Amino acid sequence: MKYKNVTVAGSGVLGYQIAFQSAFHGFNVTVYDINDDILEKAKTKFQTLSEAFKVDLNATQEQLDQAYKNLTYTSDLKESVKNADLLIEAVPESPEIKIDFYQKLAQVAPAKTIFATNSSTLLPSQLADATGRPTQFVALHFANNIWTHNTAEIMGHPTTDPKVFEEVVEFGKAIGMLTLPLNKEQPGYILNSLLVPLLSAGLDLLIKEVATPETIDKTWMKATGAPIGPFAILDTVGITTAYNINQLSAAKTKDPLKIKTVEYLKENFIDKNKLGVSTGEGFYRYPNPAYLEPDFLK
Numbered sequence: 001m002k003y004k005n006v007t008v009a010g011s012g013v014l015g016y017q018i019a020f021q022s023a024f025h026g027f028n029v030t031v032y033d034i035n036d037d038i039l040e041k042a043k044t045k046f047q048t049l050s051e052a053f054k055v056d057l058n059a060t061q062e063q064l065d066q067a068y069k070n071l072t073y074t075s076d077l078k079e080s081v082k083n084a085d086l087l088i089e090a091v092p093e094s095p096e097i098k099i100d101f102y103q104k105l106a107q108v109a110p111a112k113t114i115f116a117t118n119s120s121t122l123l124p125s126q127l128a129d130a131t132g133r134p135t136q137f138v139a140l141h142f143a144n145n146i147w148t149h150n151t152a153e154i155m156g157h158p159t160t161d162p163k164v165f166e167e168v169v170e171f172g173k174a175i176g177m178l179t180l181p182l183n184k185e186q187p188g189y190i191l192n193s194l195l196v197p198l199l200s201a202g203l204d205l206l207i208k209e210v211a212t213p214e215t216i217d218k219t220w221m222k223a224t225g226a227p228i229g230p231f232a233i234l235d236t237v238g239i240t241t242a243y244n245i246n247q248l249s250a251a252k253t254k255d256p257l258k259i260k261t262v263e264y265l266k267e268n269f270i271d272k273n274k275l276g277v278s279t280g281e282g283f284y285r286y287p288n289p290a291y292l293e294p295d296f297l298k
């Protein structure tokens with residue numbers, strides 16, 4: 001593996017997971033965020049995450065101690081990248097913030113540093129110019145709960161150097177990911193190109209009063225062998241995300257069905273703080289949702 005030193009920019013929901021996953025797999029990781037208070041919070045989150053690594057991956061205390069030793073923190077951008085072979089950007093999902101970040105980064109990063117964005121909805125070609133090094137820029141997209149949902153979608157843009165692309169695929173493997181290379185740019189990558197239409201179709205059936213969430217999930221589970229259905233997935237992803245996506249779509253299309261979906265989600269879930277697994281209730285109640293009961297499909 002060519003890379004040794006990795007910088008993760010942004011220590012929010014995904015950033016701190018990427019940083020810890022990389023440190024756990026032996027990389028020297030520098031965590032960068034906009035101020036030291038946020039970095040202090042990240043340190044606390046690493047403690048919680050290591051408990052999950054113990055439970056889900058049987059990680060030993062020795063391995064976790066080593067992972068901590070591999071982590072350093074700074075809120076100085078230049079300092080954070082001075083030795084970086086790879087910088088993984090996980091700053092907020094806003095084109096303005098990301099472009100501003102890359103423009104500043106371009107001025108201080110060494111020539112060797114490869115940049116990778118974890119953006120879920122922006123295409124690398126939208127950010128490539130701002131990086132100042134488009135051939136050394138690629139998207140490396142992780143899923144939430146990276147240590148168990150260990151997928152890494154790697155997506156270049158038209159001028160990404162194929163050698164850089166391959167190196168980033170190798171890096172993904174080196175940190176324990178199932179690497180999923182895309183041959184061309186695709187909004188939503190592979191996962192969301194499949195998932196968003198499925199979840200949307202489930203909601204359409206519900207709003208049109210064709211069937212209940214449970215019946216829809218049962219249909220999907222039994223007929224395809226999938227372990228959970230679209231409404232269970234919505235609870236896991238979080239209903240806020242579904243609400244936001246539908247709101248964008250309703251504003252853009254003015255589709256009456258989408259408008260009704262937004263109203264339905266707001267009234268029945270958002271306003272009642274039933275946001276899915278995270279709040280203990282969404283379409284199902286947790287920790288023991290009906291779809292996990294042995295007779296759900298009987």
Ligand code: NAD
Pocket residue numbers: 009010011012013014015032033034038089090091092093097101118119120121141142143144
């Ligand atoms: P988040 O809001 O939880 O975290 C963003 C972090 O970036 C915060 O710690 C914030 O302080 C920091 N930040 C803000 N401005 C910055 C700047 N200029 N420089 C450096 N850091 C800055 O966001 P998130 O959910 O972790 O998402 C980050 C990226 O990961 C987004 O592009 C998102 O699309 C992508 N992503 C998120 C998920 C998810 O489930 N949350 C999944 C896959 C990909």
